[in-house]
Amino acid sequence: MYETIADLVTMADQTQRPISELIIEQEIQLSHSSREIIWATMGKNLDVMIAAAEKGRTGQGVQSATGLTGGEAVLMAKYRAAGKTLSGDTMLRAVENAIATNEVNASMGIICATPTAGSAGTLPGVLSVLKERLNLTRNQQIQFLFCASAFGMIVANQAMIAGATGGCQAEVGSASAMGAAAAVEVAGGTPQQSAEAFAMAMSNLLGLVCDPVAGLVEIPCIKRNVVGSVNALTCADMALAGLTNKIPADEVIAAMKRIGQDLPTSLRETGLGGLAATPTGIKMKMKIFGEDVSIHSEAGPDEGRES
Amino acid sequence: MTNRYRSVFDIIGPVMIGPSSSHTAGAVAIGHVANRLFHAPIQEVVVRYFESFAQTHRGHGTDYAIISGVLGFDPADRRVPMAVDLARRLGIKIKFIEDQHLSPIGHPNTAAVTLINAEKEITVWGCSVGGGTIEIRKVDLNGLVFAPQGPLPILFVTANQPIGAALDQLFAANYRRPRVTHRLADHYIYQLDLLDRPFPEQLIQARGMSQDAILL
Known part of the structure; x- marks a missing residue:
């Protein structure tokens, strides 16, 4: 197994093959499966991602069961269609698709976790722009997902990808870095440029906390995916332009891990700190659950614990 | 790691x-x-x-x-x-x-x-x-x-006879750590922590020599 990003880059350089190909080969070996099956499975995941974004941004869009979120991807689509925007059509396409995907997730629709459900909008946001700007074929979009998974697997094994263990930097931060690296590959950059894009994207989001209001994957999760997508695209552009991160990607991952471990529990997906602890956040929680679930809970007998 | x-x-x-x-x-x-x-x-x-x-x-x-x-x-x-x-x-x-x-x-x-x-x-x-x-x-x-x-996969095998050595022969190359054996009054339960999902034919063989084999 590839254990570091440096290993991936070295092997890609030595064999003159893209990182997406290296990870497909590893998958064939470890899963006892065939290239055709692995490729078709990733193709199905791509279809789920495309369908989720489409569902969220068309018609009336979707609403979450709590009523806290929904319908904003449709608002963004209308605004973008009107043409008078500040950040331009390309960036807002990413914004629209990232929001749409995470609104569908919050409404209990079907999504593909990339790498998590809370960060499921980041890669679709990036991919929607690349498809448009680079005229990516279906196979190139699948290649993008394989390349992103190679980088994501290293983060998952060397650090963490769960908000409960590492904060949002481990979810949206990881997704953004994966998207940046994969964007460089499908845009024709070098493996080292992918690593630089990854390192810049993750560095930019270090320290991002996980503070969901009422413990729901809605506020601020949905719009944090926008930051993930936009950051991925700008970091990919920086890497393609020849900018470098100075701190190597593997060391950025190690820093992310240490920061995650240092974060207090209240900022790791407990819904107890940050935006969740604001007066409005608490009010929303009381309205939805009718009580403060963090105070009223049954301690229970001590069975089931290690003696 | x-x-x-x-x-x-x-x-x-x-x-x-x-x-x-x-x-x-x-x-x-x-x-x-x-x-x-x-x-x-x-x-x-x-x-x-x-x-x-x-x-x-x-x-x-x-x-x-x-x-x-x-x-x-x-x-x-x-x-x-x-x-x-x-x-x-x-x-x-x-x-x-x-x-x-x-x-x-x-x-x-x-x-x-x-x-x-x-x-x-x-x-x-x-x-x-x-x-x-x-x-x-x-x-x-x-x-x-x-x-x-x-980490998964974990394989639990229940057998009326001792089959540890046979299980090792089938799965040892895929062990995450050594096999764990529980010997009870009338049967054995084996717990195998594996690295990768076993081949289907390996599972069929394990089932053939046991009462029950559950792959998690």
Whole structure:
């Protein structure tokens, strides 16, 4: 197994093959499966991602069961269609698709976790722009997902990808870095440029906390995916332009891990700190659950614990 | 380096019903493990949550996710959000407990799932480590306690005869750590922590020489 990003880059350089190909080969070996099956499975995941974004941004869009979120991807689509925007059509396409995907997730629709459900909008946001700007074929979009998974697997094994263990930097931060690296590959950059894009994207989001209001994957999760997508695209552009991160990607991952471990529990997906602890956040929680679930809970007998 | 994530589809995937991969899709997977180990009609389910799971299970849909797994649903099954109602309509008693203690298996996303009927009771302590991937760090089968290292796959084999050496021959190259053997009055239970999913033909061979082989 590839254990570091440096290993991936070295092997890609030595064999003159893209990182997406290296990870497909590893998958064939470890899963006892065939290239055709692995490729078709990733193709199905791509279809789920495309369908989720489409569902969220068309018609009336979707609403979450709590009523806290929904319908904003449709608002963004209308605004973008009107043409008078500040950040331009390309960036807002990413914004629209990232929001749409995470609104569908919050409404209990079907999504593909990339790498998590809370960060499921980041890669679709990036991919929607690349498809448009680079005229990516279906196979190139699948290649993008394989390349992103190679980088994501290293983060998952060397650090963490769960908000409960590492904060949002481990979810949206990881997704953004994966998207940046994969964007460089499908845009024709070098493996080292992918690593630089990854390192810049993750560095930019270090320290991002996980503070969901009422413990729901809605506020601020949905719009944090926008930051993930936009950051991925700008970091990919920086890497393609020849900018470098100075701190190597593997060391950025190690820093992310240490920061995650240092974060207090209240900022790791407990819904107890940050935006969740604001007066409005608490009010929303009381309205939805009718009580403060963090105070009223049954301690229970001590069975089931290690003696 | 933990190497608990070994497939590209642990990272790009699973395809699932929202809203949280660790608190929803991972919770389905923990329920699924309990279901597969129990493989009998269920009368009662007790779910005990720790740490982040205890704080946010309602908002994340963890309740219906665990019960979906217990009922054997896939994480992308349309019935997932309705699972608690469906189970209660089947006559299954369900209880959720928010335990204020730290996780007994050392992870913030921990659930202990107990399944009960007139004949037996099992408890599975699982943690959802992110992106839908889970670890099973403790299992209690009718009072017999196992402590797997965590990452799946884990293979439990029950046999009336000693078959440790034969299992080693089949699976040793794929061992995450050495085989664990429990010798009981009239049978043996083997716990194998594996690195990768075994080949189907290996499982068929293991089933052929045992009474039961459950792959988690």
